[in-house]
Amino acid sequence: xxxxxxxxxxxxxxxxxxxxxxxxxxLIVNTATGCGFTPQYDELQDLYELHRKDGFxxxxxxxxxxxxxxxxxxxxxxxxxxxRYGITFPQFAKIDVFGDxxxxxxxxxxxxxxxxxxxxxxxxxxxxxVSKMDxxxxxxxxxxxxxxxxxxxRNGEIAARFEPTAAxxxxxxxxxELL
Numbered sequence: 001x002x003x004x005x006x007x008x009x010x011x012x013x014x015x016x017x018x019x020x021x022x023x024x025x026x027l028i029v030n031t032a033t034g035c036g037f038t039p040q041y042d043e044l045q046d047l048y049e050l051h052r053k054d055g056f057x058x059x060x061x062x063x064x065x066x067x068x069x070x071x072x073x074x075x076x077x078x079x080x081x082x083x084r085y086g087i088t089f090p091q092f093a094k095i096d097v098f099g100d101x102x103x104x105x106x107x108x109x110x111x112x113x114x115x116x117x118x119x120x121x122x123x124x125x126x127x128x129x130v131s132k133m134d135x136x137x138x139x140x141x142x143x144x145x146x147x148x149x150x151x152x153x154r155n156g157e158i159a160a161r162f163e164p165t166a167a168x169x170x171x172x173x174x175x176x177e178l179l
Contacts, residue, residue, distance in 0.1 A: 003156045006105040008061070009093040011074045016092065018105065018156075024055045025178045026152040027171070028109065030097045030143060031062050032069035033080050036122065037147040041085035043168040047175065048089045054179045055154070058089035061106075063097050066145050070094060097143040109150045110141040113161040118144075123165040153178050 004019040027047075032038065048058050062077045064070040070077060074093050081087045095103040098110065115138055118126050130137050130144045137144055147164040151174055160174045 001108065003105070003108065003152060003158070006108060008095065008103055008105055011078055011091065011093055013093070021057055021059075021152075022156065023154050024057050025051075025154055025175060027056070027058045027175065028105070028150045028152065029058065029060055030095070030106070030146060030148055031060050031081075032064065032066065032146040033062070033072065033077055034069040035066070035146040037145075037164045038069075040147050040164075040168065041081060041087055044089070045085060045087050047168065047172055048087075050172075051175060051179060052089075056175060056179060060087070060089060060091040061097070061103070062091065062094040063146065064094060065096055065098065069146060097148075106143065109158065109161075110143060112158055113141045113150065115139075115141060115144065116161050116163050116166070118163055118165045119167075120165050123163075126165060151175065151178070 004022055007015050007017045010016050029044065044058055062070045077094065078091050081091060095106065097103065097106040126145055134142065145164050149162040149171060150158060151160040153159040159178055162171050
């Protein structure tokens with residue numbers, strides 16, 4: 001199966017296909033509005049504004065599976081993100097990224113990447129939290145927390161995975177390499 005075979009729901013409930021993004025460099029990210037990483041919305045918006053004209057897209061998937069940090073409705077989440085962070089990239093209906101109800105796209109991403117490791121002081125905190133949820137977290141591709149990012153190249157191949165603690169400069173560098 002190709003990444004372009006997957007689809008998901010827009011906030012209005014309509015079906016969206018990954019094939020709509022063929023030929024683009026795409027950053028797929030699971031997000032939350034009440035997370036310590038939520039300020040990354042500013043950096044993501046800056047990256048989007050910088051490279052959208054070059055064929056770059058960010059696909060935002062709110063997820064409430066980590067610490068109940070995205071408890072609102074799709075409309076409430078979108079209102080918060082546009083009002084507080086001014087995001088203009090597409091934001092989709094809330095999803096699960098692991099477990100029985102995981103969005104098939106996220107199952108594909110998780111099964112085809114490995115955990116990249118946490119970094120910095122926030123990484124130490126995250127390691128302690130995640131290790132309680134998944135003792136084998138280092139050895140599987142499951143999404144560990146909010147703001148995990150998957151970068152897809154113009155051919156629909158997974159080019160990189162970035163854990164929430166990865167510096168946006170690393171993400172930007174890889175995006176620019178693919179553009």
